[in-house]
Amino acid sequence: MLKSYEAFYENGKxxxxxxxxxxxxxxxxxxxxxxxxxxxxxxxxxxxKGIAPRPVHPVSLEDMENAIQLEGAKR
Structure with missing residues (x-):
């Protein structure tokens, strides 16, 4: 089974x-x-900058990390 991940390739890594x-x-x-x-x-x-809408309320780093983890789980 194939699963997609995004990465930058730089200097062999x-x-x-x-x-x-x-x-x-x-x-x-x-x-x-x-x-x-x-x-x-x-x-x-x-x-x-400017691609994502400005949040209505402040977003913590923990909230951002949780959203990223959730998005990764969908793939």
């Missing part, structure tokens, strides 16, 4: 964008997005 696969060693199939220049770190947040 995969840097997971969400929850990594729950395995230590696994065969992978890599699909590369060539049309887009990928930036990691501080630059990526600038790119994302």
């Amino acid at each position: 995969l840097n997971w964008l969400g929850v990594p696969p729950p395995v230590n060693k696994v065969k992978v199939l890599v699909v590369v997005e060539e049309h887009e220049q990928v930036e990691q770190g501080g630059q990526s947040i600038k790119r994302l």
